[in-house]
Amino acid sequence: MSDMFQDDFFADELPPPSAGAGQPPPAPAGDDEPAAVRKPRRGDVALAPAADQHLELAAQLPAGLRLGVSTWSYPGWEGLVWDGAYDSSALAKKGLTAYHRHPLLRTVCVDRTFWRPLTASQYAAFAAQVDADFRFVVKCPAGITDAQVRSEEGKPREPNPAFLDPRLAVEHFVEPTLEGLGDKLGVLVFQLSPLPWGLLSRPSLVFDKLGRMLAAVRQALAKHPQVIVAVELRDPELLGPSLAETLKAHGATYCLGLHGKMPPIEEQLPILRALWPGPLVCRWNLNRVFGAYGYPDAQKKHEPFGEIRSEDRHTRGLLARTIAGITGAGQPAFVTISNDAEGCAPLSIALLAQAVADLQPRA
Incomplete structure (x- = not known):
């Protein structure tokens, strides 16, 4: 594949916008009574x-x-x-039954797992609300991807000994999602929270820890090669060849x-x-x-x-x-x-x- 062809995949030049581009579709006709004054359904x-x-x-x-x-x-x-x-609350519990029938909505990101791990049975409850073609994107708990233990206000308190721990990542994230979602699991996202300077100034240490965790995750997914493993950052300083090499070495994106x-x-x-x-x-x-x-x-x-x-x-x-x-x-x-x-x-x-x-x- 030529570099020119490859670059076109990640386009740097945009075609001129078509007429009306950026305008939302017209609002659907419906009840004239404002939604805010109607009693929510059960x-x-x-x-x-x-x-x-x-x-x-x-x-x-x-x-x-x-x-x-x-x-x-x-x-x-x-x-x-x-x-x-x-x-x-009704939408959180039962909204997926309607959501997944929308023609354009073929996936959803489960963000709440970043704050608190879910059990296999909770994931299974989500899976039961959607059809076989639907896929979930799930975020790893911050207890694994944040280098710091934080207060309820989000302020750093102390180093997190569980940061990028391979065993915890598999046991508390990969295994429950696989057990609960099965073939409906599409992507596992490991979002690294902003790093303290002590780690940000030593990127090789971060990439070494990340690589060891990703290796364990990929091994746990050996029978599920279709599941995508993705790493998201909050520190632009980590963007570069070392990141790409670490991800590529362990089948992640x-x-x-x-x-x-x-x-x-x-x-x-x-x-x-x-x-x-x-x-x-x-x-x-x-x-x-x-x-x-x-x-x-x-x-x-x-x-x-x-x-x-x-x-x-x-x-x-x-x-x-x-x-x-x-x-x-x-x-x-x-x-x-x-x-x-x-x-x-x-x-x-x-x-x-x-x-x-x-x-x-x-x-």
């Missing part, structure tokens, strides 16, 4: 009828592409994903983390080039206009998360080109989006899907 959750408008678009997407959200329990998606008003703590997408793509050929794993979590610590500001601006309020055409365009190139070469792509990326994850997914579809070869 019981099973159903898919919004308006979701069917995306069937034709879904059919134009690459088979290897899976789009989804980071966390699914948002009442503000009424009319987009949910057929009516539900409270967040780099997770594009799109938010203010990491460089923009175009500055992260060289890592994917260094790992080529390989899959795409991307988590688009926060619009860069809010900065590295802008989640509270983003939430304040975007609530109740039912419309695009912070559009980012630049990131969407580059991500669409990257998806098209990687899936066009037969590699899988998992992309999950947060409400904090543009204001409404389902609408961001629809816009990204259209951008990818526009790049597909015409028959």
Whole structure:
């Protein structure tokens, strides 16, 4: 494969935007009564009828592409994903039954595992709500991927002796997810929290520990080679050849983390080039206009998360080109989006899907 052809997978140049690009689909018609004044429903959750408008678009997407959200329990998606008003607790428990029927939503990121490990039975409960084609992206608990033990306020207290511990990673993360999700497990994400200077100034030590953990993880997945192992960073100083070498040596990939703590997408793509050929794993979590610590500001601006309020055409365009190139070469792509990326994850997914579809070869 030529370098020119390979570079096109991780596009540095964008085609001019098509007319109307970046505009969310029209809001579905529905009850004139505002959702905020309607009493949330109880019981099973159903898919919004308006979701069917995306069937034709879904059919134009690459088979290897899976789009989804980071966390699914948002009442503000009424009319987009949910057929009516539900409270967040009902959606957290039963929302996946409706969510997975949306034509564009073929994966979801289970973020809550970062804060507290889940049991195999809890994972199995998620798996029971979706069909056989659905796949989960799951984050490793911070107790394994954070080099520091933190207070409830998130402040570092002391070094974490369990940081990147191979045995704990397998026993408390890999094994429960495999047992509970089975063939519906798609990606295991190991998100390394910001490192203290003592480790950041000794990257070889970090990569050595990471390599030993990844080796144990890959061994535990020996009978499940289809499961993707991805490493996400919060320290741009670690981006470089040593990271790529460590990941490649242990059959892992780099997770594009799109938010203010990491460089923009175009500055992260060289890592994917260094790992080529390989899959795409991307988590688009926060619009860069809010900065590295802008989640509270983003939430304040975007609530109740039912419309695009912070559009980012630049990131969407580059991500669409990257998806098209990687899936066009037969590699899988998992992309999950947060409400904090543009204001409404389902609408961001629809816009990204259209951008990818526009790049597909015409028959």
